[in-house]
Amino acid sequence: MGAASEYFNNIKEAVLSIFEGMAVTGSHFMRKPYTVQYPDRTETRVQDTLPFRYRGILEVDLEICTGCLACERACPIDCIVITAEKDQKTKVMTLLQFDIDIIKCMYCGLCSEPCPTGSIHHTTEFEGADYSTESMIRRFVKDPVLAYKPSKGPETNPQILPILNRGLNYLSEYQVSGEPKPGSKPEPAPPATTPET
C-alpha cells in the first residue's frame, strides 16, 4: 500500500502546488507593472530623478579649477590629461589642456574626492553614446585660461560664487578623513511597531 499511497500523494502534491503557483502569478495580474518606460513615457526626465551623488559622466567647471593636478594623479585608469603651465615670474597658472576620455573613465569617483574646490564632479548625465571614439574625448579647455586662485576669505566674485558653492556642496557629500560629517547623528529609531526580528 505504500507505493499506492505515494502515487496518489504525488498527484495530490502536484495539483496543490501548481494551484498555489498559479494563484501567485494570478495575483500579479492585478498589480501595477514596475517598469519605467524610458525615455519617452516618464513624467520627469530620468536625469532629474537621480540622486545628487549619482556618478554619471564627468564634468569640469573650469572657473574654479586651481590646476593642482590632484585628479590626474588619483585617476586609476589615466583618463584625465591636463596640461598646465606655471609662469615662473608671475606665478600664475594657465590651463592649456583638460581632456577627459569618457570611454576610459570607469565612473569610480576617485578624481572628485581630492579636488579642493569640487570643480571636477560627476553629473547625473548618462546618455553619452555616440558613433565615433574621438567625440568621446571631452575637451574642456577651448582657449588657454587662467587657473582659479582661491581667495583667503569668502569668495567675492558674484559669477564664481554659485559655481564654487555647488562644487563645495558636492564635496561635502564625501567624507573628510578623520572628521565626522556635521550632523551625522543617525535619525531616531523607528517606532516599536516595526517587528524586531
Added chain:
Amino acid sequence: MTTLRTEEMTLNMGPQHPSTHGVLRFIVRADGEVMREAIPDVGYLHRSIEKIAEKVGYHGFMPYTDRVDYVCAMFTNQGWGMASEKLGKIEVPKRGEYCRVIAAEFNRLASHLLSVGTMAMDIGAITPFTHALREREMINDLIEELCGARLTFNYMRIGGVAFDLPPGWREKALAYLDHLEPILSEYDMLISFNKIYVERLANVGVITAEEAIDYNLVGPNLRACGIKWDIRKDIPYSVYPDFDFDVPVGTGQWGKLGDSMDRYMVRIHEMVQSVKILRQALKQIPAGPVLAKVPRNFKPPAGECQIRVESARGDMGWYAVSDGSGYPWRVHVRTGSFAAMGIVQKLSRGLMIADLVTIIASLDVIAPEIDR
C-alpha cells in the same frame, strides 16, 4: 551476438550560451541524454586584475575590485579595504564598520536574489526571474542613493567608507525590508514548494560533506552539505559579533543532504538572516566619523597579510604583499566560484544534460570571479 558500440557524443556547451552564468565553456561527453562527463574550460574572462593592482596602487585598486565579482561588489571592496588596513595598521571607526556591514548585507540580498532568480529561469520558470530582479532593482535604487552607482559601487575606501548615510535613507531602507519579507514567502509558494521544481532539484548533484571539504567549497555550497562554517561567526571580522543571527545549514529534507535543493534553500534562508542583520544594524548604528585618516600616498610597511571575507558566494580570501612602496608587490584573490568549477566535472558523471544546467545554477557560479 556482438556487443553494440554506442557512440559517445562530444558536445560543446560553448562560451556563448544562454544559461552558463557568464562566459564558461563545457565540453560534454554524452551518451544520448545521459552525460559521461562535463569538463569545464575556464579562462574566457581573465583580465589580469591581480596584475593591475601592482600598477595602480592601493587607493586606485578599489574600483578594480568591483570588477572581480560585479554582482557582490561590496564584499570585494571590503576585502581589499581590510587587507590594506591590516598592512597599514589602520583602524576603521565604528560608524564606518556599521556602514560597511549595512552595504555588504544589502549586497548579499541582491546577489542571492539574482542567483535564485537565474536558477529558476534555468529550470524553466521565467517569472521568478523578473520578480527577483524587481526586488533587486529596489536595492539598487537604495544603494544608488547611498553611493552613486548601481553595480560597481566603489563605496568603500581604505579606512572606512566614502559616503555617509544620506538623510532619510534609514527610513527608506527599513521600509524596503518590511516590503521584502512577504515577497520572500511568496517566492517559496511560487517555486520552492512547486512539485516540478522540487523534482528537478532534489537528489541532483549531491555533494557529501567530505567531498565539499576536499574540493574547497565555501559559502552556501558548503553549508548545504551540513557543515556549519561561516566566516562571520567562526573567524569574526568587522562588527559582526554585535549582531544576533543564525547560520542556515542544509537539512536534506527534500532529498539527500547536499543536493541542489539544499543549496537553493540555504540561499533563501540566508536572505531572511540578512534582513535580520540589517534591521539590527540600522537600529544600532552609532554616530561618528566613517573614514579614518589615511594619507593620500599610502605606503604601508613591508609585509604580507591575509584576509577572509564572507561574500555572497562564500569565503573570499585576499592576500596582499607589500614591499614598502606605494604599490603592492602582489595581490591574490581566492574566490568560491573557482573551487565550485572544480567539482562540476565530478558531479556531472551520470547526470542528464538538463541537470548540468541545474548544477551550475545551484552552485552559483559567476564567471568573472573564476577568471578574474
Added chain:
Amino acid sequence: MQQLVDSIIAGGAFGKNPPHDLIYVLFIFIFSAVVFLGVAFPFAGIVSWAERRVWARIQSRVGPNRVGPQGFVQWLADGVKNCCKEDIIPTDADAPLFKMAPYLVMLAFVVPWAVMPFSQDLILADLNVGILYFTSVTALTVVGVLMAGWASNDKWSLIGGIRSAAQIVSYEIPAGLSIFPVVLITGTLSMQGIIKAQGWSPNHWFMFSNPFCFIAANILFISALAEGNRTPFDLPEAESELVAGFATEYSGMRYLFFFMAEWGNLFLIGALITTLFLGGWQFPRITDNRILINILQLVTFNAKVLFIVFFSMWIRATLPRVRIDQLMSLCWKYFVPISFVDMIGTAIWVAIWPYGNPVAGWILFALGVVGLVLFMRRVIYYFRQSKMELYLNPTI
C-alpha cells in the same frame, strides 16, 4: 459549407448546368484561403503579441506597447523583420530536408483548421471522422521536428529533435484515450455532432457530465500542451539548454514558421478542449435569425477558446520545465493508466445512464465553482500580503 455552396448553385449563380465538382473546388479554395490566411496565420501572429503582453503583466513589466496602438502591430513587424533576414543553411546540412521541415510542421498546424466548428454553419468541412482527422494530422509535427533536428547537422538540434519526437509520440496516447470517453457518450466522431450533443449551460457540458470525463478533460489539456511543446513540456526548445533545440540552426522566416506553428497550435488545443468538453459554440436559442445566432455562437466559441489560450499562456509563465525522464514517467506511469481508468469508467457510466445523469452534472458543476472560489481566495490572499496597489487596467 457544402450546403451553402449547394444553395448558391441552386440559386442559379452559375447558369443552368453547372459543373458541380469544379465549383466545389473553386469554393474550397476561396473558403480555405479565408480560413487559413485570414484566420489561422493572423491568429498565430496575434497570439505572439498577446502572449508577450500577458507574460509581461505576470512578470510585473509591460510587454510590447510601442509599435502601433498598444503594440498591436508588433507581430507584423516581427514577421517583416524575419523575412528580411539572411537565409542561412549550414554547410553540411541536408538541404532538401532542412528546407522541408518547417513546411511539414506548418502543415500539421494549418490543416486541422478545416474541421474547426466556429458555429453551427461555419465549418469548412463537417467530416464524420472529424476528431480522428484532427489528432492524426497534428501528429505530422513529429516528422517535421525530427527532420529539422537531423538535417541541421548539429548535435544539439539532434538531441532537441529526438526529445521532441519521443515526447509527442508518447503523449498521443493519453490524448487519444481521453477523447474516447466523449466518443463513448455521443457515439459520433464528428465535431458538430459532439457539440450538438451538449447544451449551453455548464451542467450540460461533457466536462461536468461525469467525474471520469472531468479527469479526462484535464488529462487531455495537459497532453495537448505536451504535444504542442509548451511549458511545462518545452524541453525540445529549452532555451536555457539547447538555445532553441531543434530550431537552433534556422534563421529568419524558417525559424518563425516553427514558432507560428506553436502559437497557432494553442488555438487548436483550445478548440479541441472546447469542442469535446466545454460545449463548443452552444448558446441559448434566443432568436430565430440565422445570421444572428451564428454570430453569437461564433463569439461563444471564440471566447471559450481564447480563455483556454490565455490559460495556456498563464501556465507557461508560471511553471518550470519538466526533465525528459520525468516527462516520460509522467506520461506512462500516470497519464496512461488514469486515461484507461477514465475510459472504462465512462463506459460503465454510459451503460448505467445512457442519456446522462443531470444530477451528476449539477454536482460536478457546483464542485467546479467551489474550486474556482477557493482559487480566487488564494489570489486575493497573495495580493493583500504583498500590499501592492490594485491596477486592473491592461493598457499602460
